[in-house]
Amino acid sequence: MGPVTAADELSTARRLSAAVLAVSDQLTVPEVLQTIVDTARELAAAEYAALGVPDDNGSFAQFLVSGVSAEQQDAIGPLPRQHGFLAVMLREPAIQRLDDIRADPRFDWWPSAHPVLEAFLGVPILSGSLTNGGEILGALYLANKPGGFTAHDEELVRVLAAHAAIALTHARLYARSRELTIAEERARIAHDLHDAVAQRLFGLRLTAQAADLLIDRDPAAARARLAEVTTLAREAAEELHAAVLELRPARLDEDGLPDVLRKQVQILDRASGAGGPRLHYSQDEPPVLPPSQQAVVLRVAQESLHNAVRHAGAREIHVRLTRLGSCGARLEISDDGAGFDVAATMRAGRSLGLRSMRDRACSVRGSATFTSAPGGGTVVYLEVPGA
Numbered sequence: 001m002g003p004v005t006a007a008d009e010l011s012t013a014r015r016l017s018a019a020v021l022a023v024s025d026q027l028t029v030p031e032v033l034q035t036i037v038d039t040a041r042e043l044a045a046a047e048y049a050a051l052g053v054p055d056d057n058g059s060f061a062q063f064l065v066s067g068v069s070a071e072q073q074d075a076i077g078p079l080p081r082q083h084g085f086l087a088v089m090l091r092e093p094a095i096q097r098l099d100d101i102r103a104d105p106r107f108d109w110w111p112s113a114h115p116v117l118e119a120f121l122g123v124p125i126l127s128g129s130l131t132n133g134g135e136i137l138g139a140l141y142l143a144n145k146p147g148g149f150t151a152h153d154e155e156l157v158r159v160l161a162a163h164a165a166i167a168l169t170h171a172r173l174y175a176r177s178r179e180l181t182i183a184e185e186r187a188r189i190a191h192d193l194h195d196a197v198a199q200r201l202f203g204l205r206l207t208a209q210a211a212d213l214l215i216d217r218d219p220a221a222a223r224a225r226l227a228e229v230t231t232l233a234r235e236a237a238e239e240l241h242a243a244v245l246e247l248r249p250a251r252l253d254e255d256g257l258p259d260v261l262r263k264q265v266q267i268l269d270r271a272s273g274a275g276g277p278r279l280h281y282s283q284d285e286p287p288v289l290p291p292s293q294q295a296v297v298l299r300v301a302q303e304s305l306h307n308a309v310r311h312a313g314a315r316e317i318h319v320r321l322t323r324l325g326s327c328g329a330r331l332e333i334s335d336d337g338a339g340f341d342v343a344a345t346m347r348a349g350r351s352l353g354l355r356s357m358r359d360r361a362c363s364v365r366g367s368a369t370f371t372s373a374p375g376g377g378t379v380v381y382l383e384v385p386g387a
């Protein structure tokens with residue numbers, strides 16, 4: 001390879017900058033990670049590259065490759081387990097640069113259709129610094145370069161790994177903030193439940209005591225009080241029932257997606273009260289989806305219902321689940337509210353909810369799209385492929 005020229009450096013800086021911008025652009029997490037792994041392979045002139053994010057079961061939650069065709073991937077087989085150098089990089093937060101990975105004692109094996117690797121560069125993806133309670137979020141793996149990888153390659157890939165860390169940390173923070181929201185929601189329901197039911201039970205006790213005092217003196221008045229007791233008891237039971245429905249976790253495996261969706265829409269409709277929007281659910285022969293896709297449809301429905309109720313100021317919200325092709329499904333959530341500028345909202349970065357819907361859709365090979373305009377209401381479409 002010739003000396004590095006100013007033109008080379010400029011082009012490197014441009015590509016690096018494009019990958020870094022992808023992190024803050026409106027791309028989903030898998031799209032960002034793919035951009036990073038492609039850029040790493042290109043800039044380090046490696047034949048192959050991969051980016052792995054471990055799961056808790058000794059395998060990978062995400063494993064993105066670059067330089068390997070779809071046919072090759074099929075031949076290699078399922079996602080790798082954490083073994084050999086894949087595992088070394090997840091255990092030791094150190095960069096590994098080797099002339100021949102096969103000569104290293106830590107080298108393990110690879111499936112028969114796996115390409116032969118020789119020169120190797122592994123760079124850990126770290127959250128913060130390890131001494132500061134940070135952790136290994138994943139690793140970038142690069143392989144095969146005539147003459148081996150250089151210190152310069154190492155530097156470039158290190159920058160990309162730092163940005164992969166930012167994308168992954170954002171995704172985690174987002175998931176955590178969702179959990180907090182759920183905890184707050186539970187606290188609110190407990191509070192409402194206490195207020196509503198305890199108050200009615202207190203009223204019930206007073207009214208029963210009054211009936212008891214009146215029963216000999218004024219039987220007609222006592223009877224009127226007893227009628228009140230019946231009403232108060234019924235109201236308390238209804239209140240309790242509504243709150244329990246709201247607290248009960250969605251049972252997709254038992255009830256199936258259409259029933260769970262219908263119930264959630266009913267609960268929200270009841271909870272939205274006199275001044276709030278009316279919510280409607282309809283369906284048209286939806287197919288039975290694999291569990292992972294059912295979960296995605298439910299979460300996207302919850303997220304967009306939440307948005308429609310909170311932001312739209314709508315009068316009507318419709319949720320519709322229909323068949324798509326022979327085994328897929330399509331979910332449509334429409335509101336007649338204020339609408340918003342989707343592109344501007346995404347660009348401004350205030351769109352974690354919208355992004356998470358797209359990420360979830362992508363994770364099951366589906367798609368989520370948003371159609372909205374200020375003053376014109378909003379429609380969220382989700383399509384999933386089915387079994």
Ligand SMILES: Nc1ncnc2c1ncn2[C@@H]1O[C@H](COP(=O)(O)OP(=O)(O)OP(=O)(O)O)[C@@H](O)[C@H]1O
Nearest residue numbers: 307308311312338339340345350351352353354378
């Ligand atoms: N149905 C809707 N009608 C009107 N505006 C909407 C609607 N859905 C989203 N928006 C606008 O898009 C913005 C981004 O939505 P997004 O769900 O990403 O974030 P959020 O709801 O503000 O916060 P989060 O979902 O993270 O709690 C909202 O703040 C709101 O301004």
Ligand SMILES: [Mg+2]
Nearest residue numbers: 306307353354
């Ligand atoms: Mg939202």
